[in-house]
Amino acid sequence: MFVNMTLTVKFSLSVIVFLCLIAVFGPFLPVADPYAQDISKALQLPSMDHWFGTDQLGRDLLSRTIAGSRFSLLIGFGAVIVGLMIGVPFGMMAGYYGRWVDAIFARVIDVLLAFPGIVLALAVVAVTGPGISNLILAVGLRTIPVFARVSRAETLSLRQRDFVDAARALGCPPYKIIYWHILPNIIGPLMIIGSLQMATAILIGATLSFLGVGVSPEVPEWGGMLNAGRPYMMRYPHLVLVPGFTLMVAMMTLNILGDYLRDRLDPRFIITKA
Amino acid sequence: MILSYLLKRLFYLLPTLFILSLIVFTLVRLIPGDPVFAIAGLDATPEILEEIRTALGLDRPLLTQYIQYLGGLLVGNLGTSFRTYQPVWVEIWHRLPSTLELATAGILVSLLLGITLGIIAAIRPGSWMDASTRFVSLLGVSSPTFWTGLLFVLAFGYYLPLFPIAGSGDLRHLVLPAMTVSLTSLAFITRLTRSSLIEVFTQDYIRTARAKGVPPGRVIVHHALQNALVVPLTVAGLEFGRLISGVIVIETIFARPGIGKLLIDAIQFRDWPVIQGLILTFALMFAIVNLTVDIIYSMLDPRIRLN
Numbered sequence: 001m002f003v004n005m006t007l008t009v010k011f012s013l014s015v016i017v018f019l020c021l022i023a024v025f026g027p028f029l030p031v032a033d034p035y036a037q038d039i040s041k042a043l044q045l046p047s048m049d050h051w052f053g054t055d056q057l058g059r060d061l062l063s064r065t066i067a068g069s070r071f072s073l074l075i076g077f078g079a080v081i082v083g084l085m086i087g088v089p090f091g092m093m094a095g096y097y098g099r100w101v102d103a104i105f106a107r108v109i110d111v112l113l114a115f116p117g118i119v120l121a122l123a124v125v126a127v128t129g130p131g132i133s134n135l136i137l138a139v140g141l142r143t144i145p146v147f148a149r150v151s152r153a154e155t156l157s158l159r160q161r162d163f164v165d166a167a168r169a170l171g172c173p174p175y176k177i178i179y180w181h182i183l184p185n186i187i188g189p190l191m192i193i194g195s196l197q198m199a200t201a202i203l204i205g206a207t208l209s210f211l212g213v214g215v216s217p218e219v220p221e222w223g224g225m226l227n228a229g230r231p232y233m234m235r236y237p238h239l240v241l242v243p244g245f246t247l248m249v250a251m252m253t254l255n256i257l258g259d260y261l262r263d264r265l266d267p268r269f270i271i272t273k274a
Numbered sequence: 275m276i277l278s279y280l281l282k283r284l285f286y287l288l289p290t291l292f293i294l295s296l297i298v299f300t301l302v303r304l305i306p307g308d309p310v311f312a313i314a315g316l317d318a319t320p321e322i323l324e325e326i327r328t329a330l331g332l333d334r335p336l337l338t339q340y341i342q343y344l345g346g347l348l349v350g351n352l353g354t355s356f357r358t359y360q361p362v363w364v365e366i367w368h369r370l371p372s373t374l375e376l377a378t379a380g381i382l383v384s385l386l387l388g389i390t391l392g393i394i395a396a397i398r399p400g401s402w403m404d405a406s407t408r409f410v411s412l413l414g415v416s417s418p419t420f421w422t423g424l425l426f427v428l429a430f431g432y433y434l435p436l437f438p439i440a441g442s443g444d445l446r447h448l449v450l451p452a453m454t455v456s457l458t459s460l461a462f463i464t465r466l467t468r469s470s471l472i473e474v475f476t477q478d479y480i481r482t483a484r485a486k487g488v489p490p491g492r493v494i495v496h497h498a499l500q501n502a503l504v505v506p507l508t509v510a511g512l513e514f515g516r517l518i519s520g521v522i523v524i525e526t527i528f529a530r531p532g533i534g535k536l537l538i539d540a541i542q543f544r545d546w547p548v549i550q551g552l553i554l555t556f557a558l559m560f561a562i563v564n565l566t567v568d569i570i571y572s573m574l575d576p577r578i579r580l581n
Contacts, residue, residue, distance in 0.1 A: 107289070107290070107293070110290050111290060111294060111297065114290060114294055114557045114560065114561060115519075116518055116557075116559075117516050117520060118519050118522060118523075119553060119557070122522070122538075123298075123301055123549075123553050125541075126301075126549055203418055206420075207418065207419070207420060207523055210420045210523070211526060223420070233427075233428060234428070234432050237428055240421075240424050244418065244425070248413075248416060248417050248418065248421060251416035251418070254416075255415060255416045256412070
């Protein structure tokens with residue numbers, strides 16, 4: 001699969017791997033402490049001491065950007081995992097058992113999808129309050145219907161296949177069929193949805209932090225950093241340009257990767273984002 | 275025929291709305307912290323707190339509160355804001371025009387520009403025009419709205435002051451926010467128009483038209499576009515619904531007095547009635563837009579209706 005990738009895709013993949021690496025190994029890197037404030041050094045433009053400059057409280061922007069990758073990727077992964085853990089079994093059951101399970105499924109999904117865009121996530125954080133785990137929950141709720149719908153559609157079509165009939169004839173109980181036969185076959189579409197949803201999840205997480213209802217302000221998260229830098233951005237644009245640019249790069253690479261997976265794994269699926 | 279489809283869809287809308295109101299009601303009651311403190315201040319005496327509680331009806335059992343709420347909804351009474359003591363629907367009503375203005379401008383821009391760019395990309399697939407439009411649309415899809423908004427503020431508000439960056443009022447105030455909010459949809463519509471148009475170009479009747487000597491411009495506009503535009507137009511309808519939520523961020527950046535900003539303020543102030551009312555409003559607007567798109571789509575494609 002690696003040899004078929006164009007240069008763009010290879011580049012995107014390496015960027016994502018790089019981001020993951022600095023997210024994991026961030027604390028061990030020889031950069032400043034992202035939380036260390038030093039007002040005397042506040043609002044410096046990029047220099048040899050501080051490659052990305054400093055923010056309004058004197059914190060090194062480079063280390064904050066690196067630390068930010070942890071949080072953003074954490075939110076992205078967390079939300080996708082929530083969607084997978086809850087949405088996929090739900091969708092598969094609705095697709096396999098049908099009838100009343102499916103009816104309940106349709107109602108629940110309708111309700112989850114009734115809220116446009118970030119309104120759902122906003123509603124959740126309005127109730128639970130700010131914080132990383134609440135943020136993951138809020139964004140995760142948004143991914144559940146997407147995964148659930150795709151799993152259901154796939155399960156519906158796979159259910160008709162001969163090997164499922166054969167398994168049933170052999171007395172295989174439904175839960176085993178779902179786990180051993182149907183699930184391995186839907187991994188492909190799930191990976192596509194997963195990468196695209198991760199981009200969306202990171203975006204929504206950053207948006208909520210930007211609006212002030214996500215993580216708390218000392219926590220280095222790209223969206224929050226953008227919000228903090230807003231009052232100073234006229235004279236110190238680097239406060240806003242740096243985190244925004246990294247955010248854009250992260251999302252772009254994830255989108256490219258998702259598109260590539262979609263082209264490779266199954267172009268006949270019209271998998272549009274819900 | 276269309277009428278029965280419409281009625282059926284409306285009918286299915288009702289239980290969803292009902293469950294929505296229930297969820298919104300419970301959601302807001304789950305918030306930790308007593309809202310009376312937010313109104314009265316932390317050092318208020320217990321008597322004042324009790325007074326406020328009774329006045330707002332928060333001391334009744336939960337079921338009674340919900341039935342009251344539901345009854346109010348049916349009449350159109352969404353409660354009173356904790357913050358400004360105005361009726362919630364008045365607050366929303368005052369701010370709705372600004373938001374609708376922005377959303378409409380956004381969808382128009384993304385449609386006009388998106389279709390144009392899609393056409394440009396499709397007539398010469400693989401060229402640098404195609405590649406550059408594809409790149410721009412990729413940027414559009416992956417750029418966070420708040421970032422592009424801030425970039426626009428920097429670029430056109432500060433370095434090259436052409437357009438106002440705050441408030442609302444006339445058309446000039448709309449330019450920057452509309453451009454920001456339309457970016458993602460624009461990218462999406464461009465992609466769809468391009469792929470849809472490329473597919474239509476492979477059809478026989480296009481070949482016939484070209485063989486007949488129809489000038490290329492007319493081939494595109496008169497023959498190909500009608501069929502190619504079905505998918506992008508339906509998507510545009512759905513995007514309108516998404517735009518409605520996108521304006522939340524835009525209004526905060528460009529300081530426009532719309533319902534998006536109202537929601538953020540309400541959340542920060544824990545203004546329950548406004549939060550409830552706004553969530554319902556957003557969901558209702560979204561549902562209406564989706565319903566309209568479905569109706570239009572079913573008018574265009576009889577197969578959907580007969581399903």
